[in-house]
Amino acid sequence: MPPALPHRALYAAFDRFPSRKGSAVHIDRFARALFERSGGGLLYVLGGEDLPAYQHEGDVEVVRYMRPAAHVLERAAGFGTRLSALLDELPELEVAHFRDPWSGLPIVDHPGDFLRVYEVNGLPSIELAFLYPAIPRGLLDRIAEVELRCLQAADLVITPSQVTADRLPVDAVVVPNGADVRPPAPRPALDRPYLLYFGALQPWQGVDTALRAVARLELDLVICASVHARRAKPYRKLAEKLGIEDRVHWHFALPEEELARWRDHALLSLAPLRDCSRNAHQGCAPLKILESMAAGVPVVASDMPAVRELVTDGVHGRLVAPDRPGELARAIRVLLDYPEERARMGAAARARVQAELTWEASVTRLQSLYGERMPAWPTA
Template identity: 30%
Template sequence: MKKRLLYTAFDVVPAPKGASVRIQKMLEALGQEFDVLALVLGEPGMPDEESWGTVRVRRLIAPESHFLEKTVQFAEWVLQTALEWQPEWIQFRSLWDGFVLSEFRRQNPVKWQLIYEVHGLPEIELEHHFPELPESLGFKIQAQQQQVLESADWFICPSQVHRKWLLSKGICYQKMGVIGNGADPELFLPHWQEWPEVPYLIYLGTLAPWQGLEELLAALQKVKPPFRLRLVGKGNPRWQQNLLARVYQLGLTHAVELLDPLAHAYMPALLESAQIALAPLIETERNCVQGCNPIKIYEYMAAGKAIIAPDLPAVQEILEHQKTAWLYPAGDQAALTAAIETLLKDPLLSRRLGQAARDDVVKSFNWAQRQNQLLSYFRKVISV
């Protein structure tokens, strides 16, 4: 009889975000070994409950409310479900439900094994989303985060940068499993075409400040045309307005188009239309202390695109300069301009980098391998 595993994610699933892709892939794997019930967020029009193979998925479809109010509602729902269903394992992705679960276990005789899947850290991310957050509330959230770290039995994270952060917090390395993101090579088949008269550059993902899009626009202003840049993603209204204003200020309205996010199924077609793919991350705590493992990079690779990205540690876990991508010194705007010009002028180099990147995904970074790594980690944990 399979053991019960409750998987909780304070994310809308499915959604046009990398987090949603990872969650679905993790659940697909976990369903092979466990009786899985997943609790996620939903939007109006989504079913309250459905099955993905052997995995049951329930959604909290809450009316629009303040972010922190929704976290409380979600955490209470998770705790209630855990008490009713009595799983042996609970894997959670956010501080909000992790704190409620760990606090309840501290005060009551329950036998849950808690697995913290570490991604975004509130102590780093909240200031970007809510710059007016009271300092006292920030301190409270940091204290809750520390309690969750001390209470969790096991940890999963997507990059070595995340792992380094966990070690800095005193977490034993033997409790950790680093399970990176990936891509499905069979979905992102490359289509090599003649270099067009007007090459397209593309960026997929959130429009958040730490993604470096304003810096990218400044670098593009100095690139000799012709070219076009397509930004595909979503951000809060403040981020989006700042980005549009920057496009106008730099005189790039003729060369830059901003598209709303599309369902993940459309990503292969979007990438097929581009020659160069961009991930212009900047040096911030979000990228260098917390860490990241961008799914966009893996999907760029699977599609055989020439990739331009900074030489941040999180990026160098995935890409190698002049072998699978063109990496530039992080924060060096002139180097970013030069990187774009280099690939625009050299279609053969762009194709060589793209082919090598795809080969790496097929060999080392596909989702099937990541799923096997996840199950291997769980087998080790269960044996302990």
């Protein structure tokens, strides 16, 4: 089914949308920014259970790629083929904004005269090696070639991290991720203090490091995973092996209002990212860190360049050597002993987000970039 409206703007992402993952939060903010500027548009994303293949919300049309596949690369190929057909139905297209090479290749290869914006949050040539350790090196090299083709053909490349911008072989503009500063949510139904990890469960997130640190502490850990419970199986086994399964509380794909209860009242929020090429070389901009800071909750995170863009050690939280559960546990223990220090760090973190890292500021920056390259568009 072709698009029903003569769209001027396209936002394409090889991600399930909506979902509870941080990528979906980002897609929602940036796609809305584009469509507000263009007077509507087409959002092309992955579908899934309980999501319609087609959807209209005012002047925005959502098309979801629904076909499953045995492997992610097979699905990516089908996703791109469908996007090529959609582009043929958009003769009035003026801007195409994409998040990945699977969306990017049909966009940069299309002969239309429109602005091509590549939003680089991650590079599959790096990340797929962690998700699929047996993937052939030659295949990753071919994916890297597609990424480079998209980067070189794009009219504008943006990224949320300076580390990522410095790693790319083309000029890129940093448009940071953001968070909303809101009043605290009601307390959750847990009658004792707890640490919090929230987000996805990919290997590079370091959830195993958090569990090993908690095994050295007399404290509960709440894990609010943004994915299905089946993804937690290896971590639940690890918690049992460590003898802490009774102190680890699992929640899955919570709506924002429920997640906010756990986030806003945690003693500390953990972001124990692994020291790997995905985090250290590619870069990242974890929403879990920004959203915790916005809630006034100090973060204890891995000391890596991308994290230092958001957190100053001793000011907004503590940074510790990655992949070292003992050091993570010691940093947590010290902060637990000094509640006044935790309160000071939480207030400083919240103030920094309010001053520099809100979604409003990020969206304004993005829309100004559109305006610089599309001066005929209405002023934001």
